[in-house]
Amino acid sequence: MIPSSFSYQKANSVEEAIKALSSDSVKLLAGGHSLIPTMKLRLNTPSKLVDIGSIASLRGIKESGSEIIIGAATTHQEVASNKTIQSKLPMFAQAAASIGDVQVRNKGTIGGSLAHADPAADWAAVVLAADATIVAQGPKGTRKIKATEFFKGMFSTVLQEAEIITAVHVPVAAGSKSVYLKFPQPASRFALVGCAVVKTADGKVNIAYTGVSNFAFRDGAAEKALAGKKLDAPSIEAASKAAAEGISILSDHYAAEKYRKHLAKVFLRKALEMVA
Numbered sequence: 001m002i003p004s005s006f007s008y009q010k011a012n013s014v015e016e017a018i019k020a021l022s023s024d025s026v027k028l029l030a031g032g033h034s035l036i037p038t039m040k041l042r043l044n045t046p047s048k049l050v051d052i053g054s055i056a057s058l059r060g061i062k063e064s065g066s067e068i069i070i071g072a073a074t075t076h077q078e079v080a081s082n083k084t085i086q087s088k089l090p091m092f093a094q095a096a097a098s099i100g101d102v103q104v105r106n107k108g109t110i111g112g113s114l115a116h117a118d119p120a121a122d123w124a125a126v127v128l129a130a131d132a133t134i135v136a137q138g139p140k141g142t143r144k145i146k147a148t149e150f151f152k153g154m155f156s157t158v159l160q161e162a163e164i165i166t167a168v169h170v171p172v173a174a175g176s177k178s179v180y181l182k183f184p185q186p187a188s189r190f191a192l193v194g195c196a197v198v199k200t201a202d203g204k205v206n207i208a209y210t211g212v213s214n215f216a217f218r219d220g221a222a223e224k225a226l227a228g229k230k231l232d233a234p235s236i237e238a239a240s241k242a243a244a245e246g247i248s249i250l251s252d253h254y255a256a257e258k259y260r261k262h263l264a265k266v267f268l269r270k271a272l273e274m275v276a
Helices: 014-020 035-040 076-081 083-088 090-097 102-107 110-116 122-129 220-226 233-242 257-275
Strands: 007-010 026-029 048-051 061-064 067-071 133-138 141-146 151-153 164-171 177-184 191-199 205-210
Touching: 014 048, 014 133, 014 164, 026 035, 061 083, 067 083, 076 083, 076 090, 076 102, 076 110, 083 090, 090 122, 090 177, 090 191, 110 122, 110 164, 122 177, 122 191, 122 205, 177 257, 191 257, 205 220, 205 257, 220 233, 233 257
Parallel strands: 007 048, 026 048
Antiparallel strands: 061 067, 067 164, 133 141, 133 164, 177 191, 191 205
């Protein structure tokens, strides 16, 4: 459980970090709770770590117009305890508070989790359901990526070489409701099934899952079952029956495919009842 040798650089700016990433076998270190365990197992053997955890421009939460901007190096605990998040984006606070343990929440970051793209991590489902935008900066400049276009597979995203997530922009609409529920693996607290739901004031419902498949996804079948309908007992039942239909579902020693699919339906029903 000892990593192979590596060098260390503390970056003072995003630009400095991007420049350092131009070299081969360099990894970013934010909170370290995804990277360090893989290094200990020697599944990841970078020659150099570039620490971006203290870059001031990557930290903090602010409200700007009709959206809330969360810096990529903002910790899970900072999100969970933020009053604006609790009031206007409750599922973000719920997701953050459910991650790992106290140590993980106080060191792990939202940007690091999204970039790592673990198929059972909580943030992916939340940003998908929220129609969030992920901002990345690299050698070619800054670009905005829709969360619905960000995740491509297990531990795979559309981030390009030497790109760094700098912020997450989350739209906030008056009258919307949101909730995040999950069935956690008891030791790691990763989601065996995590379900994020947003209902807007006009009745549109966004549904996203993590832990169910090899990467987080918006559940188009369940959303279609609710389209144009009042959120009541019959429509909730129809949506829960449609949950995860047509999706390749994970099966492992924690939860078989049949059980995960059952959990997806149960947790969607609970989440919809909470926002109805």
